[in-house]
Amino acid sequence: MATSAEADTVLRRLARDGWTARAGFALPDPSWDVGAARLILHGRIGDDDLETAQLAVLAAARGAGVVAICDAESAAGRALIDDLSRLGPLHRGIDGTDLIANLIPEQRALLDRLAAGDTIAAAAAAEFLSLRTANRRIAEARTLFGVRTTREAVLAYLRQRQRAPE
Template structure:
């Protein structure tokens, strides 16, 4: 079971996602504080949602996700707070989930996953402890492996193959 973790720009987008999750059997609750006695709440199929307006709320979202709750956070994903939240949520996952048919090395997948999450190549390189030049070379190799010409096409191919 994949626990939903969404960072969305506005309430209408969040409402659409929450409706779909409810149809799939998830229980939704506004707010990110978890009051459950047990640490692991992943078996409850609980999704917490709400606006993320400050750093304290970011910490609550990450803690809830770490404990196994699904989260739907409403914050501009291109803002510094939104990018930081997305990066923190991505770090909770042991690694990108990519089918074996994807012809990429793990370091290429890690860079494409960060680009897909909205990071720049420079930010992705720094997060992966690479020089910008090395990151660009690995992304170029990923483009060649995927048979595309642009980095944008590589990210889209990565997302398409990861989904399916």
């Protein structure tokens, strides 16, 4: 959910890192997993353009990176955020100031439980997640916060939560 300027900046950064940017969300490769191709699909998604949002989600599920410009409050934007958050962490905008906003609800719930003293296994059970899914969600949170341990991720989460406006 980037602005045009943010999308251009992200695309330039990714191109410098060896990614290939392609306009639109339809994948040219018939093979299912396109992750090794380091392909970034980008474009604008209209307020009620659910079909394009579905193409973006399919591309992400198949391993492509997605940079979408859309209104997060529109029907297509809400659907896109909801569906993409099931695949992994979202990065909304590029400023990185509100990291908690980039966490999916499952990650927030797990981090809250870990902060309260639960083990990952207990937090997973309380949130009706498999231990494997809980570990993946926590690993994604560690990556988002730029830390190596779960303890550091919980501490970073608590610091960010204290700074975040209610």
